[in-house]
Amino acid sequence: MKILAVRGNPRxxxxxxxxxxxxxxxxxEAGADVWDVDLSSLDIAPCMGCFSCSAGDKGTCVLKDDMEGLRKKLSTADALLCISPVYFYAMSAQMKIFWDRCFPFIRGYDFDSAKERVVNETNFEVKNKKFVTISVASGRLKGSFEAMSHTYGVISDAMGFEYIADIRRGESPYFGILGERAVRVRKILEAYKEAGLQLASMGRISPQVVSTAELQLTESDEAFAANSKIFWQLHRNKKIPQEISDCVRYDPRILLDEMCRNFIPSRAPEKASIKFVFTDKNISRAIVIDSRKCKVCDFHGVADLTVITDSKSWCDMMAERRDVLKMISQKRIILEGDKRLFAGMKRFFGIGMA
Ligand SMILES: Cc1cc2nc3c(=O)[nH]c(=O)nc-3n(C[C@H](O)[C@H](O)[C@H](O)COP(=O)(O)O)c2cc1C
Incomplete structure (x- = not known):
């Protein structure tokens, strides 16, 4: 299978x-021949709307730039993949220019009696191609993608494509916040590879793979807004993206919140309290388990287990980047109280701890 992959992300x-x-x-890996095209590194001018391309059977654009080669590639491809961020509820400017410059493929209108409506006619080469879109937004599913999904849907219809999958990835800052340590993030990333594999090997992408690729990382709009506030607050004080990313990644509030989200009640004790003292941030918070439910809160009494650590060590521990016993012997993690509870945490928080 020949796939034209068009990237509309400037970053x-x-x-x-x-x-x-x-x-x-x-x-x-599945044997596809992929043309990987980065729109922002090409010379593609915006459409001038001159309609010169409407003349004749094939349609020729008066603008002579990299779009000529791209249209040829699209003509011979079996599938088109479009990747774009959501910018103001729409595709990026780079991606929009690409589509406007595909206008030479359109040959007017026809009445489709099966669909009972007017459809675009196209040059025969672009018909019956498989179409996949990946859109990325910082917002949660629902609202952020509505306009873009609609636009891609009508473009697909106009081009006579077979729309295989519209994959929408929301909550994009969480990929930076959680890094690849979170089980859910790893699962999501694997789904994108699997989607490519399935398209190339079967010509379709299963609904399960699409739903894993779109899996939400926060359980509610409230939780999303709370963590976003932390992200923006840290963003205000930092200028360098790597610094922001590190700052957010090691934020104790997010680390503990993530543990609670990965909580597996059936493996947990009925009741337990685990206090965390992050010495580098001067933050003390606890995870309290009661009736197999788990929450992060302030805790002033003596907990069943107290973990004294720093945020970087705890992040490393959650990411399985370090040997836990070594970290304990180096006093990067100090345990006070019920140490068996610590041993059980890997099971019921579904986190690292090699
Ligand atoms: C100009 C601009 C407009 C954006 N508009 C939206 C938006 O309407 N909705 C949204 O959820 N995110 C919006 N975002 C956030 C991006 O979609 C998000 O950061 C995404 O991860 C960008 O893709 P990238 O990580 O590949 O750069 C916007 C970002 C920029 C720079």
Whole structure:
């Protein structure tokens, strides 16, 4: 299968880039021939709306730039993958220019009696191609993607494509916040590779893979807004993206919140209190388990277990980057109270701890 992968993300260190890489990696592993195209590194001028391309059967654009080669590639591809961030509820400007410059493929209108409505006619080459879109937004599902999904839907219809999957990845800052230590993030990333593999090997992508790729990282709008506040608050004081990313990644509030989200009640004790003292941040918070429910709160009494650590060590521990026993012997993690509870945490918080 020949796949034309068109990337509309200007940022090369962001989530679109990562997800696009994984999709393409999966497709290549399944034997696809992928043309990986980065729109922002090409010379593609915006459409001038001159309608010169409407003349004749094939349609020729008066603008002579990199779009000529891209249209040829699209004509011979079996599938088109479009990756774009959501910018103001729409596709990026780079992606929009790409679509406007696909206008030479459109040959007017026809009445489709099966669909009982007017549809666009296209040059025969672009018909019956498989179409996949990956859109990335910082907001949660629902609202952030409505306009973009609608636009892609009508573009697909106009081009006569077979729309295989509209994959919408919300909560993008969480990829930076959680890093790849979180089980859910790893699962999501694997789904993008699997999606590429399935497209190339079967010509379709299963609904399960799409729903894993879209899996929400926060359980409610309230939780999302609370963590976003931390992100923006840290953002205000830091200028360098890596600094923001580190700052957010090691934030104790987010680390403990993540543990609670991964909580597996059936493996947990009925009741327990675990206090965390983050010495580097001067923050003390506890995770309290009661009737197999778990929450993060302030805790002033003596907990069943007290963990004295620093946020970087705890983050490393959750990411399985360090040997826990060594960290204890180096006093990067100090335990007071019921140490068996600490041993059980890997099971009921579903976190690292090699
Ligand atoms: C100009 C601009 C407009 C944006 N508009 C939206 C928006 O309407 N909705 C949303 O959820 N996120 C919006 N975002 C956030 C991006 O979609 C988000 O940061 C995404 O991860 C960007 O992709 P990247 O990580 O590949 O750079 C916007 C970002 C920028 C820079």
């Amino acid at each position: 090369k260190t962001g989530v679109c880039q990562r997800l696009g890489d994984l999709f393409i990696e999966g497709a290549r």
